[in-house]
Amino acid sequence: MTSSRFIALCAGVLLGVLLSPLRGHAAELILVRDGSSGSGGVTVRVVVKPEEPVNALSGELRYDPALLKVEDVNAANSVISLWTRAPAENSEGVIVFAGAIPGGLTPAVAVNAEVFRVRFSTRSAGATSLRMSDLVAYLHGPNAQRDVVRTAPLLLDLTRPASASEPLMLDFSPPEPFVVRLVKSVELMNAASVLVFQTADKGSGVVSYQVRERRFGIWSDWREAQSPMRISGIHLLSAYEIKAVDAVGHEYIARFTPPRLEALWTIGASLGEKIWHIMRSAVRWLRVW
């Protein structure tokens, strides 16, 4: 890295900040270098500081792929829980994201809430900057009003190539409990039977969902699943299990039994109990007799 190049980069950033419009904005997206990322690589947190109540954000995080390589994108502790586009590398050098915050995020109670974090390894030494682009925020209101998002690039002075070491991950808990819902709506997949599910894992993040089906008492193999998930039809003797798996392997399995099957089991159990009582009474009567 040459010092003149770094100074020129700083001057450019300063000029950009000075020339930016002075009007109000709905929120500020801040890029923060995480100091706790340990040796090797760079971890950057994207945090939102709302100036007005906001409830939806989208945008891109751009980086120089010649100097940085994405190792991991994590939204486990994100303030956004409804992702229409979970943060992921769209193309080399661009991470895109879009999602909403149910109930909105108000300025007084949200100080630097995390949107997502990215762990980079460094390919080579040099000065570079990360910057956000195409940012959109929607005010928390009934009319989806767009507003301005302020941001500033993050300057990085990469001293040497380093592969990002696996970070220390303290995750004591499985993904949070969740329920699976059966939906039939003309607005979704032509009124097909659809299973809907979602959960979160604050420790390491949910990395996958898997599903298996039981028919006539026999479970199928686990296969990848994504909500909303179309199913072929609710059979009388079928049941489903949805497994959420986090990054360290903890699992939570939610079961879904179709209402008809549940009713059948209830009736069956009730009938069985009655038959059992009748048989016991008959045996007693026979003994007395």
Next chain:
Amino acid sequence: MNILGRTITVCAVMFFVSVPAFAATGSLDVRVVPFSPTPTPSSTPTPTASPLSGGSVSGDVSWSRIAAIELNGVAFPRATVHLLKDGVDVARSDADDEGRFRIALSGLAGGSYLFGLTAVANDGTRTDPYSFVAIPILGSTTHISNILLPPLVVAEDSQAAGGTGAWLRGWTAPGAQIEVTVDDGVWQGIAFVHNDGSYRAEVIPNDQRSGEHVLRVRAIVGRMGSPSSREIRFVVGEALPSVCGTGVDTADINDDGRVDLVDFSILSFWYEKPIDAGARADLNCDGSVTLADVSILAFFWTG
């Protein structure tokens, strides 16, 4: 829940405001009309958490590393207060006759959560969510107190043709004041609340300027103020045209009475895909399902 015998108290969720005796900074006439709502049977506040059943856990899990949160605040008398965790309705509690509530949730993993509180009246109307971010500490109970929920506000005939103003009614903490702000502070005024927490007020811009106006209300108790309510639009002199995406019924796409994950699933299925004209997933009727529609859904979210 207090696992290791440690308790952490946070009293940071407060909004301090300075309240003048009668803050009429513009030409706004707020008249308070006696309002006698139908009383509802009161119930003893019983904080309850609704655990989910039917699931199982596998893997190497240490359950001693969990956190809890306890919230104390004021809504309105006999409200049912719902706690939303990252948009999911996870616990509820009944407020007492003074509107005070206590709601607790345990079994939290460490991490950052977006909590939301909303108070529901017996007729199904609800306050706007009171949202905040909290990071419960493992092995401890985090207490958050002095929460004042926004007032429940219902606009009566605010969009009627030829209307001269907006009639508001609703509920808030007994003894509170209702601050009404019209058109981002062009007019301000305060309405007073009855002992049972009800209020009713008519907001009339004195200059009778025709056209659309926007108002917000918030509750003030002593030096504590609630967040503002959502925008309420009303018209003076002319009727409002019908607009897409401005009602909770619009966001409830599958008509189950809730705006929740199912509605979001429908939106996410159609997200940035070609959609038929008039499809309900296109909440703002602009011909496509975009983040704008998701924003409307998030605004009317009930969990």
